[in-house]
Amino acid sequence: MFTALFRRHALIHDKDGDVAATQSYQGGDYQGGTFHGVESARRRSLEVGRTRLLVTGGMFMLAFSIISARLVEVSIFKSSEALRHARSTEAAPLHVGRGDIVDRNGVVLATSLPTVNLYAEPQDIQDPAEVAKRVVSALPDLPYAEVEAKLASERSFVYLKRNLTPNQEYSINHLGIPGLSFEKGERRVYPHGPLAAHIVGMTDIDHHGVAGIEKKFDARLRSSSAPLALSIDIRIQNAMREELAKSIEDFQALGGTGLVMDVHTGELVAMVSLPDFNPNGTLTDQNAMFDRATLGVYEMGSTFKLFTAAAALDLGVANVESRYDATNPIQIANFSIRDYHALKRWLTVPEILIHSSNIGAAKMGLDVGTKNLREYLGKFGLLSPASLELPEVASPLVPNPWREINTMTVAFGHGMAVTPVQMITGVSAIVNGGTFRPATVLKREESAIPAGERVISAETAKKIRWMMRLVVEDGTGAKAEAPGYLVGGKTGTAEKNVSGHYVRKALLSSFMAAFPIANPKYTVLVIMDEPQGNKSTFGYATGGWTAAPVVSRVVARIAPMVGIAPIYDHWPGKGYGGAPEVVPAVARTTDLSGGESE
Amino acid sequence: MNMKNYSFARTDTSAVGRWWWTVDHWTLGALAFLIAIGVLLTLSASPAVAQRIGAQSFHFVYRQFVFVPLAVLIIVGISLQSPKTVRRIGAVGFLIGVVLMMATLVVGVEVKGATRWINVPGLSLQPSEFIKPTFAVVTAWMFSEARAKDHFPGDLIAVGLFGMVIGLLLLQPDVGMSLVVSAVWCTQFFLAGLSLFWVLLLVVIGLGSLVGAYFIFPHVASRVDRFLDPSTGDTYQIAKAMQAFSHGGLLGTGPGEGRVKEVLPDAHTDFIFAVAGEEFGLILCLFIVGLFAFIVLRGFVRVMGDENLFILLAVGGLSVQFGLQALINMASSLRLMPTKGMTLPFISYGGSSMLARAVGMGMLLALTRRRTGTGELG
Numbered sequence: 001m002f003t004a005l006f007r008r009h010a011l012i013h014d015k016d017g018d019v020a021a022t023q024s025y026q027g028g029d030y031q032g033g034t035f036h037g038v039e040s041a042r043r044r045s046l047e048v049g050r051t052r053l054l055v056t057g058g059m060f061m062l063a064f065s066i067i068s069a070r071l072v073e074v075s076i077f078k079s080s081e082a083l084r085h086a087r088s089t090e091a092a093p094l095h096v097g098r099g100d101i102v103d104r105n106g107v108v109l110a111t112s113l114p115t116v117n118l119y120a121e122p123q124d125i126q127d128p129a130e131v132a133k134r135v136v137s138a139l140p141d142l143p144y145a146e147v148e149a150k151l152a153s154e155r156s157f158v159y160l161k162r163n164l165t166p167n168q169e170y171s172i173n174h175l176g177i178p179g180l181s182f183e184k185g186e187r188r189v190y191p192h193g194p195l196a197a198h199i200v201g202m203t204d205i206d207h208h209g210v211a212g213i214e215k216k217f218d219a220r221l222r223s224s225s226a227p228l229a230l231s232i233d234i235r236i237q238n239a240m241r242e243e244l245a246k247s248i249e250d251f252q253a254l255g256g257t258g259l260v261m262d263v264h265t266g267e268l269v270a271m272v273s274l275p276d277f278n279p280n281g282t283l284t285d286q287n288a289m290f291d292r293a294t295l296g297v298y299e300m301g302s303t304f305k306l307f308t309a310a311a312a313l314d315l316g317v318a319n320v321e322s323r324y325d326a327t328n329p330i331q332i333a334n335f336s337i338r339d340y341h342a343l344k345r346w347l348t349v350p351e352i353l354i355h356s357s358n359i360g361a362a363k364m365g366l367d368v369g370t371k372n373l374r375e376y377l378g379k380f381g382l383l384s385p386a387s388l389e390l391p392e393v394a395s396p397l398v399p400n401p402w403r404e405i406n407t408m409t410v411a412f413g414h415g416m417a418v419t420p421v422q423m424i425t426g427v428s429a430i431v432n433g434g435t436f437r438p439a440t441v442l443k444r445e446e447s448a449i450p451a452g453e454r455v456i457s458a459e460t461a462k463k464i465r466w467m468m469r470l471v472v473e474d475g476t477g478a479k480a481e482a483p484g485y486l487v488g489g490k491t492g493t494a495e496k497n498v499s500g501h502y503v504r505k506a507l508l509s510s511f512m513a514a515f516p517i518a519n520p521k522y523t524v525l526v527i528m529d530e531p532q533g534n535k536s537t538f539g540y541a542t543g544g545w546t547a548a549p550v551v552s553r554v555v556a557r558i559a560p561m562v563g564i565a566p567i568y569d570h571w572p573g574k575g576y577g578g579a580p581e582v583v584p585a586v587a588r589t590t591d592l593s594g595g596e597s598e
Numbered sequence: 599m600n601m602k603n604y605s606f607a608r609t610d611t612s613a614v615g616r617w618w619w620t621v622d623h624w625t626l627g628a629l630a631f632l633i634a635i636g637v638l639l640t641l642s643a644s645p646a647v648a649q650r651i652g653a654q655s656f657h658f659v660y661r662q663f664v665f666v667p668l669a670v671l672i673i674v675g676i677s678l679q680s681p682k683t684v685r686r687i688g689a690v691g692f693l694i695g696v697v698l699m700m701a702t703l704v705v706g707v708e709v710k711g712a713t714r715w716i717n718v719p720g721l722s723l724q725p726s727e728f729i730k731p732t733f734a735v736v737t738a739w740m741f742s743e744a745r746a747k748d749h750f751p752g753d754l755i756a757v758g759l760f761g762m763v764i765g766l767l768l769l770q771p772d773v774g775m776s777l778v779v780s781a782v783w784c785t786q787f788f789l790a791g792l793s794l795f796w797v798l799l800l801v802v803i804g805l806g807s808l809v810g811a812y813f814i815f816p817h818v819a820s821r822v823d824r825f826l827d828p829s830t831g832d833t834y835q836i837a838k839a840m841q842a843f844s845h846g847g848l849l850g851t852g853p854g855e856g857r858v859k860e861v862l863p864d865a866h867t868d869f870i871f872a873v874a875g876e877e878f879g880l881i882l883c884l885f886i887v888g889l890f891a892f893i894v895l896r897g898f899v900r901v902m903g904d905e906n907l908f909i910l911l912a913v914g915g916l917s918v919q920f921g922l923q924a925l926i927n928m929a930s931s932l933r934l935m936p937t938k939g940m941t942l943p944f945i946s947y948g949g950s951s952m953l954a955r956a957v958g959m960g961m962l963l964a965l966t967r968r969r970t971g972t973g974e975l976g
Binding site: 052053063064157 | 843
């Protein structure tokens, strides 16, 4: 085809008579004509024009060649650019609203689903009564009178119903009523319902966080659709909630709270508060929304003795052989400090914990001294609010002014109130070898684990662990044992202070545990609010009878989940991992080998 | 007409007979191919588009089948005319076009933010389309007159007319068409012997206006941004077009088997080249490119030996216009430049543009007919 382009050049050889004639005629004219000014200018322009036509033609040939080359490239070689381009367009992410909240293993705790909201523009509604009738026929759960009032209103925009199902959307569309429209909406869904409701929190109708993580991280969840990972392990959370709920029912308690913390990272892997609520529904019950674990401040009672003992041993004002006279109650001011399980004799430090002696702890507290005790409690994070990433965190109630009498009562957990989160964080700092790390409900990656601050020596930590084990083996905490998992802990039973008076029958019964006690991985705290003793507990409602069994069952359930193998030997290595050579009279060893799980 | 062998005898001196023996058969043949391919691709691409906008399947096909014979008539009708008549047609057509464009600004119909259309009972006209070929002829006339006669201010008149046309186009606004008109006008000035200093200056001004358009017109900026960085915006059409070429490969998927027409809003107009690529493959696409290149270069070659400057400038202008239009459309579809709503001559669906292109090609054929003479228009 292209040869035709060049035929013009060969015209002179063409047999075509017309062209030959043209050519010869032109030639004749050229030679015969006279070259006056205009004529020569005309000829010059013609020559310039021809040359430049060649240039222009060359540029066009180049352009068409580029087009051809590009065609070959995209058609045959499927250029990587074309493919990448296509992919990037196809993979364009759909609009997703608020970011998900997930547990530490990526299980979704809160997510957003796209829905549609039905709204009306009343000025476009001709016959409100008729339209309302038809809308209600399609959506029978809407009250007719309300719909009609909305449609007849003067407003330019009214929501009729939010979060329609596709079926409902279809049936409204099917009515074909002008003035009714849909807008895209989203609905926050909590697939686990109440399971972690206090931590995850909830959003209002416009998807603003109003509680918990949803509130605290509202901006983050709005701006990024990347999931926010919590420290919670939903399996452990579930185990804790079920076991706690069972005991609350058994003992007809008002409520309770249960926490599990990773002692080496400060991560709360479970934090349950009962009663709780379903964030998918509408909430009215303020009692259920109250998070006992972070908002409740309680006089912890005997579990506080762990801190007193830790301070005393770490300072060196006492050692495991030190004895305190617990023969008689202490009378001070209008106050008497007495023992619940009174032995009426001198007690060693381990015995004070094992038998939970208030008298012994108070005297130990005096030995530590007011200033030192405050300092230690401060380092255990008990004097300032927990640094938790939740809006609902309460401040502790600390004696002010702090007198000697306060030191004595605080030493056994009275006259000072802290939140359960503070309690478990402080004890974690004891059992992990003496390092305090602030609590968190967010997942901590390996690199983000804070170095923490040393509070007590590793040696002191080891001794306290050993005593915690003795409490379970020989003392008030026997019912916390989970065979094979070496639970250690401390019971706590505090009379609730109701409007300034301690009420003997209104107890806050708790158990503060760690396992496996030789090298603890987790601490477990269970607190029950006003449990009632029953036949199985011979009427007792103390921590050792009500909270300890919850710990036992929770540990037995969660240890296999987190990969802790049972050890049917009471302590790995020799004699409680280097426990003191002088073993108190009460200490004995129990052969647990071959023990069966419950 | 010799009825015996169904062709024209050499001795036939009727108007049609003379036309047949002097018109450029090769260009005529190439145009016939283009129009045939256009019909084929409209049949293939437009039913999907028509269905999508809720029209009857063959809505665009029927309309195109009205325009195609009309276009053929115009091509033949105008190419029958003498160069002098063509020049008159150009001048008169240009005047009418300018008046209509002014009218457009007053009574025009706004479509997608630009006022380019004027409604005539039966069809909507785009006067600016008809300005293009006629203005090229008028420009050629002015430049050639200035060089043939002393004291004739042809260049000044050409500059003035150019300013007016560009002004009218930018008022619509129609940046793309101003670009083509400017390029054609500059090329003609270049061919007419503009000094190299001015040529360079025009190139600089041209580049300057491109940058200016980017900053003045938001839709231009948006298209350029999306071309330079596809992630900044919606590049859906171009991405689909690239997939279409890739999907078509060498031989294509076969007529009607393509998918791109189902998703591209402009499959029958701006992106018809992609439909060609998908259904008929690389072979047909290269053939189409070849046809355009052939028509442009053939026009150049035809006037290379012509003794008349007007003919050279007019044919040069008309060819450049035709070629540029095709290049811009194909380059857009191939992601070689930012997308620009421009039709592929004789192939894309579109009444105004097809008829205007017919006027242009009719003039080109008329001017490239073999003549005898000194270069004076007889």
